[in-house]
Amino acid sequence: MKQLEFENHYREFWQHMENLLDDKDDIDASLIERFPADYRRLCQHLAVAKSRRYAPGLTNRLNYLVQRGYQKLYGQRVKDQGILVEYFVRGFPAALRRNGRYLWIAGVAFVLPYILMMIACMMNDQMLYSVMDPASVRGMESMYRPGADKFGREDEAATDLFMFGFYIYNNIGIAFRCFATGLFFGVGSLFTLVFNGVVIGGVSGHLTALEYTETFYPFVVGHGSFELTAIVFSGAAGLKLGWALLSPGRLSRLQAMQAAASDAIKIMYGTFIMLTIAALIEAFWSASAVIPNEVKYAVGALLWILVYYYCFFYARPQIRAYIAAHESR
Amino acid sequence: MSDKIDTIHLVETPEGTDLHAEVAGVVPRALAYGVDFLVRLGILFVFGLIVSFTGGKLGGLWLVVFFLLEWGYPVFYEVYRDGQSIGKRAFNLRVVSEDLTPIKFGPSVVRNLLRTADIFPFLYIFGVISMTISARFQRLGDLAAKSLVIYDDNQQYNTTALSDVTPIAPTIPLSEDLQTAFINFALNRGNLSHSRQVEIAEIIQSKIPNQSNDPVGYVRGVGKWLLGAK
Numbered sequence: 001m002k003q004l005e006f007e008n009h010y011r012e013f014w015q016h017m018e019n020l021l022d023d024k025d026d027i028d029a030s031l032i033e034r035f036p037a038d039y040r041r042l043c044q045h046l047a048v049a050k051s052r053r054y055a056p057g058l059t060n061r062l063n064y065l066v067q068r069g070y071q072k073l074y075g076q077r078v079k080d081q082g083i084l085v086e087y088f089v090r091g092f093p094a095a096l097r098r099n100g101r102y103l104w105i106a107g108v109a110f111v112l113p114y115i116l117m118m119i120a121c122m123m124n125d126q127m128l129y130s131v132m133d134p135a136s137v138r139g140m141e142s143m144y145r146p147g148a149d150k151f152g153r154e155d156e157a158a159t160d161l162f163m164f165g166f167y168i169y170n171n172i173g174i175a176f177r178c179f180a181t182g183l184f185f186g187v188g189s190l191f192t193l194v195f196n197g198v199v200i201g202g203v204s205g206h207l208t209a210l211e212y213t214e215t216f217y218p219f220v221v222g223h224g225s226f227e228l229t230a231i232v233f234s235g236a237a238g239l240k241l242g243w244a245l246l247s248p249g250r251l252s253r254l255q256a257m258q259a260a261a262s263d264a265i266k267i268m269y270g271t272f273i274m275l276t277i278a279a280l281i282e283a284f285w286s287a288s289a290v291i292p293n294e295v296k297y298a299v300g301a302l303l304w305i306l307v308y309y310y311c312f313f314y315a316r317p318q319i320r321a322y323i324a325a326h327e328s329r
Numbered sequence: 330m331s332d333k334i335d336t337i338h339l340v341e342t343p344e345g346t347d348l349h350a351e352v353a354g355v356v357p358r359a360l361a362y363g364v365d366f367l368v369r370l371g372i373l374f375v376f377g378l379i380v381s382f383t384g385g386k387l388g389g390l391w392l393v394v395f396f397l398l399e400w401g402y403p404v405f406y407e408v409y410r411d412g413q414s415i416g417k418r419a420f421n422l423r424v425v426s427e428d429l430t431p432i433k434f435g436p437s438v439v440r441n442l443l444r445t446a447d448i449f450p451f452l453y454i455f456g457v458i459s460m461t462i463s464a465r466f467q468r469l470g471d472l473a474a475k476s477l478v479i480y481d482d483n484q485q486y487n488t489t490a491l492s493d494v495t496p497i498a499p500t501i502p503l504s505e506d507l508q509t510a511f512i513n514f515a516l517n518r519g520n521l522s523h524s525r526q527v528e529i530a531e532i533i534q535s536k537i538p539n540q541s542n543d544p545v546g547y548v549r550g551v552g553k554w555l556l557g558a559k
Contacts, residue, residue, distance in 0.1 A: 002556060004556045004558055005557045040344055043344040043345070044346075047346045050347070053509050054512075055516045055517070055556070056516075057517060066342070066346060067348050067429060071430055071431050074430050075431040159386065160389075161386070162392070165389030165390060165391065165396075168392065169393065172396065172400075173396065173399070176442050176445065180445035181445060181446060181449070183446040188446075257472070258472070261473040261474065262436070265439050268438070
């Protein structure tokens with residue numbers, strides 16, 4: 001069959017399919033039932049056109065139609081409302097628990113420098129200047145000077161809402177970058193973890209030595225559980241990426257990295273939620289000077305327990321079963 | 330075709346047909362990014378005006394918008410607008426998975442979070458290097474998410490391209506390759522200059538004994554005949 005004959009024969013059918021695929025026509029039930037058969041017919045036309053070496057204009061048009069049909073037929077349509085709930089009940093804790101060794105490494109990479117720097121800064125009040133410039137140190141000291149209306153802010157006039165926006169933009173950005181730079185063989189994540197450990201530990205030690213404990217600790221105890229833990233999680237997700245590239249096992253490095261990324265991203269969704277919660281607490285709760293310190297400590301302690309219980313202890317057998325069921329990923 | 334260096338990406342569908350897609354290179358993607366960048370800048374500017382008119386009380390929301398535009402804008406368009414952000418739509422590009430199905434939420438988040446690695450150390454240098462050395466113009470985020478950026482042309486097939494030509498029967502039987510050459514030239518001369526068209530038509534015509542003074546018209550005529558016009 002010559003090309004023109006072929007075209008004349010099927011022109012109407014292709015036009016019909018094009019209208020259908022580009023959503024120009026209303027789709028009724030009978031069309032939906034016929035769609036797979038029509039799509040296969042389109043595939044056949046494309047194969048015929050290619051094997052008969054019809055002109056590229058025609059092949060391209062058929063290819064476009066088949067591609068649209070393929071996306072319609074095999075694409076993801078399910079917008080399951082239950083996905084989010086399943087993620088919190090099973091998916092997130094499971095993602096954390098099956099990546100325990102990255103969490104441990106990330107945790108140590110953050111906590112060890114934290115403790116060492118804290119001790120160093122408590123013993124030597126000049127120590128903090130080795131990692132922060134004097135202006136930042138002064139700003140930070142004034143943030144926690146007892147007697148302020150709002151703690152943790154250089155500019156006390158900044159509204160809660162402004163600080164919320166700032167924490168979202170700044171902290172979540174840091175966590176995302178901490179994860180992404182893990183692609184450089186884990187170096188970026190490791191650096192971010194150690195660096196944050198050193199600075200935050202240094203600040204804690206410095207303020208403790210200044211005896212600003214009555215303002216600093218009540219401030220950080222509330223959101224710290226979410227914020228610090230989430231930073232460690234994002235670092236762990238990044239380390240997983242980097243480790244997949246360093247030690248891909250029986251896969252190619254690319255395949256190993258792709259598998260690691262699709263698992264690590266499940267940690268990152270949760271990290272995002274945790275940091276959003278942290279930003280809410282930090283902006284609207286932690287900074288308040290009205291709430292008594294006892295309340296802040298009590299709520300803070302409760303949150304620390306809840307976060308770690310949820311992440312690592314809650315529903316252990318069920319989540320172990322969930323991990324086993326999804327092992328074939 | 331797979332032996333040659335080509336920008337065509339082939340996927341076999343379950344129906345046994347090969348789908349092809351043309352992957353997009355650095356320049357169109359950078360231009361599309363530029364458009365998206367301006368769109369985001371515009372939104373931030375307008376929102377900034379609103380914030381300043383309301384006395385700066387909403388400055389926090391501005392930062393939230395900034396955050397959402399930086400990280401969420403591409404994900405939103407990729408997942409809910411068929412892989413096309415405003416910039417990509419302007420340049421006829423589309424983000425898809427490597428198997429040419431629409432990109433899903435997870436991979437979309439992966440490729441957009443890993444953007445940080447592509448930007449590193451500045452101006453997308455790692456991304457450009459990765460796109461240049463990978464076979465299918467994938468930046469690091471694309472490699473991790475198994476995603477591609479392809480051209481999304483539905484080039485309308487121009488059926489009137491040959492209406493001014495009378496079919497000419499070739500004097501000898503033509504090989505398949507030669508037929509393809511005649512037909513493709515007849516249907517698709519693009520926007521080549523006239524002298525360039527003559528040059529190409531002469532080369533095609535020289536493969537058969539019959540010579541004509543009007544090589545362009547002759548090749549097109551034979552092409553039309555080969556397509557089946559009588």
